Amino acid sequence: MSESNASATRITPGNALRPEDIAAADLKPGEAVGEYALRLGDDALILAQRLGWWISRAPELEEDVALGNIALDQMGHARSFLTYAGRAWDKTEDDLAYFRGEDEFRSCHLVEQPDGDFARTIARQLVVSHYQFELYSRLMDSADPTLAAIAAKAVKEVDYHRDHAGQWVLRLALGTDESRRRMIAGLTLTWPYVGELFEDDALVANLDGVAVRPSALRASFDAQVEAIFAEAELEAPEVPAAVGGGRFGRHSEHLGYLLAEMQVLAREHPGATW
Amino acid sequence: MVSTQCVSIRTREETLWDIAATVADPEIPVLTIEDLGVLRSVKTDDDGGNGGVVVVTITPTYSGCPAMDAIRDDIITALAANGYTDVRVNLVLSPAWTTDWMSAAGKVKLEEYGIAPPTGKAAAGKVSVGLSVKCPQCSSLNTRELTRFGSTSCKALYVCQDCREPFDYFKVH
Numbered sequence: 001m002s003e004s005n006a007s008a009t010r011i012t013p014g015n016a017l018r019p020e021d022i023a024a025a026d027l028k029p030g031e032a033v034g035e036y037a038l039r040l041g042d043d044a045l046i047l048a049q050r051l052g053w054w055i056s057r058a059p060e061l062e063e064d065v066a067l068g069n070i071a072l073d074q075m076g077h078a079r080s081f082l083t084y085a086g087r088a089w090d091k092t093e094d095d096l097a098y099f100r101g102e103d104e105f106r107s108c109h110l111v112e113q114p115d116g117d118f119a120r121t122i123a124r125q126l127v128v129s130h131y132q133f134e135l136y137s138r139l140m141d142s143a144d145p146t147l148a149a150i151a152a153k154a155v156k157e158v159d160y161h162r163d164h165a166g167q168w169v170l171r172l173a174l175g176t177d178e179s180r181r182r183m184i185a186g187l188t189l190t191w192p193y194v195g196e197l198f199e200d201d202a203l204v205a206n207l208d209g210v211a212v213r214p215s216a217l218r219a220s221f222d223a224q225v226e227a228i229f230a231e232a233e234l235e236a237p238e239v240p241a242a243v244g245g246g247r248f249g250r251h252s253e254h255l256g257y258l259l260a261e262m263q264v265l266a267r268e269h270p271g272a273t274w
Numbered sequence: 275m276v277s278t279q280c281v282s283i284r285t286r287e288e289t290l291w292d293i294a295a296t297v298a299d300p301e302i303p304v305l306t307i308e309d310l311g312v313l314r315s316v317k318t319d320d321d322g323g324n325g326g327v328v329v330v331t332i333t334p335t336y337s338g339c340p341a342m343d344a345i346r347d348d349i350i351t352a353l354a355a356n357g358y359t360d361v362r363v364n365l366v367l368s369p370a371w372t373t374d375w376m377s378a379a380g381k382v383k384l385e386e387y388g389i390a391p392p393t394g395k396a397a398a399g400k401v402s403v404g405l406s407v408k409c410p411q412c413s414s415l416n417t418r419e420l421t422r423f424g425s426t427s428c429k430a431l432y433v434c435q436d437c438r439e440p441f442d443y444f445k446v447h
Binding site for chain 1 (some may be wrong): 337366367420447
């Protein structure tokens with residue numbers, strides 16, 4: 001096989017981590033790394049469950065497909081993070097998704113907030129996608145190669161999500177009086193939950209070089225979101241912050257209902273497969 | 275003696291590669307996993323008979339792509355049909371898959387099938403330049419994106435403004 005027609009699949013670009021490196025690696029993370037992966041996986045899992053609700057209910061067919069695809073991407077990220085997290089305790093992704101109680105979930109309050117109307121969902125998407133983009137962009141440099149690999153994959157997908165949310169914010173904010181009113185209402189309902197995303201704690205402080213400090217993401221998050229607000233003639237709502245605690249298993253009243261629906265089949269028929 | 279052995283191992287892995295490379299994407303059946311760049315490596319510790327473990331490494335196009343489970347099963351079936359029963363399929367995420375790995379032959383097959391292949395390379399820097407997408411039906415460049423999220427994660431839905439036909443576009447990723 002000559003160089004010119006050699007399969008591109010056998011080329012490893014740049015100095016990227018080779019698949020052989022990961023395949024050969026001992027993937028069992030320590031409990032602290034497992035806890036951190038659990039947070040990231042739970043955010044993605046709960047968001048995927050929320051977004052899946054929109055399939056067949058979105059304002060137009062293309063939007064059913066878009067939100068369904070975004071949910072699928074989030075589900076993929078959740079599976080990777082939870083599979084990795086589970087290895088710290090010899091649990092599978094399904095053990096973690098279906099057989100944990102509410103207080104064992106480590107997701108932030110934002111992702112468990114109700115979908116509301118389409119504008120409220122888009123407001124939540126604007127925040128989540130920009131937060132995840134900033135987070136994964138930095139996590140690509142994590143000293144933990146598995147977290148870095150998942151982040152490098154996820155960041156390309158979250159980039160589309162960010163673009164999608166931004167375009168809808170513009171369309172709704174600059175559309176009709178009613179769409180603008182709803183966009184502002186959606187942002188107002190969403191904003192109390194933004195602060196929790198950027199709170200540091202002892203777990204991330206002890207994972208220096210492995211985890212990304214949430215507070216370090218705030219400035220670039222604000223800059224990106226403010227640029228969209230400027231174009232959409234909006235302002236960040238001035239509302240008091242909600243009480244957080246999701247990272248420590250303290251959740252709002254919404255998560256229990258979400259989990260009941262998500263987990264019922266697996267708990268009713270343990271080990272069932274399609 | 276030593277060099278002869280090395281040659282024979284390499285040849286066997288190439289044979290195994292070619293078997294694994296016959297597996298098609300279940301959602302885009304004209305493309306093999308080799309065309310797509312999903313097939314990353316095939317390794318075996320077997321240098322003669324068919325008794326060794328075959329380790330096939332694949333990388334998902336998108337994190338949530340549901341085709342991966344079907345591809346994994348198809349690889350195991352294809353190798354089993356050739357007498358290799360001890361097969362392990364590893365899914366790896368790094369380096370992250372990019373449409374840059376799609377073969378030139380794959381892009382031609384895709385277009386003939388009615389899906390516009392990715393145009394240009396994935397962005398290396400901060401600015402990505404959007405290139406015109408060519409209609410796979412009439413080759414017009416006068417096309418428009420209807421939605422970035424199409425029938426699968428990897429595709430967007432476009433419409434041609436000359437022949438008026440909608441078509442799928444395999445996104446640059």
